[in-house]
Amino acid sequence: MPEIQKIDVLPPKGVRPPLLGPGHDLGTVTDRIGGIVLQRHTPIFWFMIFGVAAMLFGILNAAIGYLFFRGTGIWGINIPAGWGFAIINFVWWIGIGHAGTLISAILLLFKQSWRTSINRFAEAMTIFAVMQAGLFPLIHTGRPWLAAYWLFPYPSSMGVWPQFRSPLIWDVFAVSTYFTVSLLFWGIGLIPDFASLRDAAKTLVVRRIYGILAMGWRGSARHWNRYETAYLLLAGLSTPLVLSVHSVVSLDFASAVVPGWHTTFFPPYFVAGAIYSGFAMVLILAIPFRYLYGMQDFITLRHLQNCGKLMLATGLIVAYSYAMEAFFAWYSPDKYERAMMWNRMTGPYSGYYWMLILCNIILPQSLWFNKVRSTPWMLFLVACVVNTGMWLERYVIIITSLQRDFLPTSWGMYWFTKWDVMTLLGTMGFFTLLFFLFIRFAPAISIFEIRSMLPQAKVKE
Amino acid sequence: MTATHLHASPIYGLMAEFEDPTDLVHAAKGAFDAGYRKMDTYTPYPLEEAAEAVGAHHNRVPLITLIGAILGMCGGYSLEYWVSVVNYPLNVGGKPYHSWPAFIPVTFECAVLGAALAAVFGMLTLNGLPQPYHPVFNSPNFVRASRDRFFLCIESVDPKFRLEETKRFLQSYHPHEITEVPY
Numbered sequence: 001m002p003e004i005q006k007i008d009v010l011p012p013k014g015v016r017p018p019l020l021g022p023g024h025d026l027g028t029v030t031d032r033i034g035g036i037v038l039q040r041h042t043p044i045f046w047f048m049i050f051g052v053a054a055m056l057f058g059i060l061n062a063a064i065g066y067l068f069f070r071g072t073g074i075w076g077i078n079i080p081a082g083w084g085f086a087i088i089n090f091v092w093w094i095g096i097g098h099a100g101t102l103i104s105a106i107l108l109l110f111k112q113s114w115r116t117s118i119n120r121f122a123e124a125m126t127i128f129a130v131m132q133a134g135l136f137p138l139i140h141t142g143r144p145w146l147a148a149y150w151l152f153p154y155p156s157s158m159g160v161w162p163q164f165r166s167p168l169i170w171d172v173f174a175v176s177t178y179f180t181v182s183l184l185f186w187g188i189g190l191i192p193d194f195a196s197l198r199d200a201a202k203t204l205v206v207r208r209i210y211g212i213l214a215m216g217w218r219g220s221a222r223h224w225n226r227y228e229t230a231y232l233l234l235a236g237l238s239t240p241l242v243l244s245v246h247s248v249v250s251l252d253f254a255s256a257v258v259p260g261w262h263t264t265f266f267p268p269y270f271v272a273g274a275i276y277s278g279f280a281m282v283l284i285l286a287i288p289f290r291y292l293y294g295m296q297d298f299i300t301l302r303h304l305q306n307c308g309k310l311m312l313a314t315g316l317i318v319a320y321s322y323a324m325e326a327f328f329a330w331y332s333p334d335k336y337e338r339a340m341m342w343n344r345m346t347g348p349y350s351g352y353y354w355m356l357i358l359c360n361i362i363l364p365q366s367l368w369f370n371k372v373r374s375t376p377w378m379l380f381l382v383a384c385v386v387n388t389g390m391w392l393e394r395y396v397i398i399i400t401s402l403q404r405d406f407l408p409t410s411w412g413m414y415w416f417t418k419w420d421v422m423t424l425l426g427t428m429g430f431f432t433l434l435f436f437l438f439i440r441f442a443p444a445i446s447i448f449e450i451r452s453m454l455p456q457a458k459v460k461e
Numbered sequence: 462m463t464a465t466h467l468h469a470s471p472i473y474g475l476m477a478e479f480e481d482p483t484d485l486v487h488a489a490k491g492a493f494d495a496g497y498r499k500m501d502t503y504t505p506y507p508l509e510e511a512a513e514a515v516g517a518h519h520n521r522v523p524l525i526t527l528i529g530a531i532l533g534m535c536g537g538y539s540l541e542y543w544v545s546v547v548n549y550p551l552n553v554g555g556k557p558y559h560s561w562p563a564f565i566p567v568t569f570e571c572a573v574l575g576a577a578l579a580a581v582f583g584m585l586t587l588n589g590l591p592q593p594y595h596p597v598f599n600s601p602n603f604v605r606a607s608r609d610r611f612f613l614c615i616e617s618v619d620p621k622f623r624l625e626e627t628k629r630f631l632q633s634y635h636p637h638e639i640t641e642v643p644y
Binding site: 160162163164165167169174181184185187188195198199212216217221222223230234237240244248448451456458459 | 481482483486489501502503504505507508509510511512517520522523526537541544545548549551556560563566567569570571573574577578580581583584585588590592593594595597598603605606608609
């Protein structure tokens with residue numbers, strides 16, 4: 001058996017790196033991916049990262065605890081900027097989730113086989129990112145235990161019902177449906193892999209645990225037949241769903257009359273931005289994962305290059321959107337729109353605006369170079385820059401529009417507080433914590449889908 | 462041989478183990494052509510050819526999903542209508558109570574939710590999962606069905622099943638091993 005290639009070697013010019021390191025067979029694929037989960041020994045770096053994440057999670061709990069005690073006054077929000085970090089972070093996190101669905105559903109429908117190595121953990125990323133996102137509108141109510149009757153239609157004793165003409169309620173339905181469907185998609189993907197872990201487990205307890213999770217999966221042809229149908233149908237359902245989610249999020253803004261928000265252009269602009277930041281997050285997770293666990297034979301340079309290309313493409317759509325935003329303001333006869341754009345570029349928050357242009361448009365142009373797309377650490381840096389830029393984008397959209405709307409007498413400034421920062425960092429910790437639990441206890445790469453990619457897996461005529 | 466003898470068969474079936482998917486599909490096709498129907502293949506990844514060979518072409522998951530989508534769609538829209546028109550009519554900026562364009566997003570999301578739940582739980586129900594016990598797991602090497610081996614099981618409930626005869630039949634496809642699967 002040839003040695004499994006684990007190091008990053010770029011093939012000669014004109015040849016693309018393989019999708020799977022050479023030398024694998026059905027057994028080695030199972031052992032390598034399942035081994036991460038089944039090994040008794042947890043690597044030291046896992047504890048280090050988990051420890052930091054747990055600390056940040058503790059900070060999140062403290063910040064939320066104090067919020068419930070004192071109310072949203074501890075945050076920087078006030079009139080005129082009634083939406084601050086909470087909504088910025090909500091839009092940012094939910095956008096990050098979108099790449100996971102794009103990889104698992106849309107690329108499946110387009111038969112992009114390179115998605116196979118990265119779909120599982122991208123789906124996990126989606127679920128965990130949507131969890132962080134969902135937290136923000138809930139805690140933004142200040143008293144989430146009262147928020148149930150504002151958000152969900154249930155027969156409350158007051159006889160009050162949600163307002164279905166409002167995009168904020170559409171958002172509740174879109175985000176909760178998105179979370180549920182993503183969870184189902186991820187969950188059924190895991191069933192056959194849990195069966196593999198059950199059969200590979202060395203101790204009775206582990207075998208029992210994965211046995212329960214695998215629900216008695218035995219790989220029957222009739223089961224696979226229905227399974228594949230359901231999987232494909234879920235992909236078909238997720239595709240319009242993911243496009244609807246960020247469109248509905250953008251309608252939270254677009255249906256308001258605030259300058260800078262009131263535009264029909266928002267849905268596609270937001271969806272492109274979401275996928276842009278999502279691919280950046282996929283790279284931020286994939287590059288350390290493949291390095292720390294030595295999974296360079298599964299997540300090859302080809303995957304990184306493709307993610308880089310998709311980031312470049314969606315980044316260009318985002319750049320076009322920024323240009324159009326400025327153009328609309330200039331071309332419209334609306335003096336408030338023009339004032340808003342001028343305020344963004346030269347006003348008190350112009351630093352944020354130009355940083356955003358630098359992070360989201362100028363620096364990512366380095367992705368045109370194959371050298372950058374093929375060098376993991378460079379891609380990692382670009383991805384970090386892009387996610388910073390995407391956060392700044394939401395900051396600029398929300399804050400600059402609210403702080404100076406129509407009447408100069410009602411203008412004001414927004415200053416975030418330490419509680420805002422603690423909550424944001426806390427959700428990053430919570431996300432990392434969930435992600436590291438996931439890679440320890442579930443196969444982070446889809447084993448059965450990788451198996452079907454192997455040349456020996458095909459039936460010869 | 463009598464019918465009672467067939468039902469009282471002490472074994473679940475005969476399990477043939479193959480190392481290569483091509484051999485498995487070949488054997489499964491051969492068994493189907495020989496008239497065996499109560500059989501199944503067990504593979505570590507979905508193998509379309511194997512499903513076709515054992516006669517599993519169509520399934521009812523798409524129909525169940527469609528029903529789920531329609532129920533979700535109707536449920537979502539009716540909820541909005543009942544809340545906004547019947548139970549809690551509220552005049553918001555002079556908009557009609559039945560402002561149907563504003564009801565579309567929630568209707569869409571409910572349809573997707575209904576369809577997705579129906580697809581997943583329909584698939585699991587049709588597959589009979591979760592299933593705590595199944596005789597095929599008694600087969601000694603069956604742990605490799607989720608790893609790198611391909612299995613064909615002809616079940617004893619098949620009317621054509623005769624232990625010795627079926628064993629000889631399977632032997633002709635040169636499997637790695639043939640085992641009797643106890644209940």
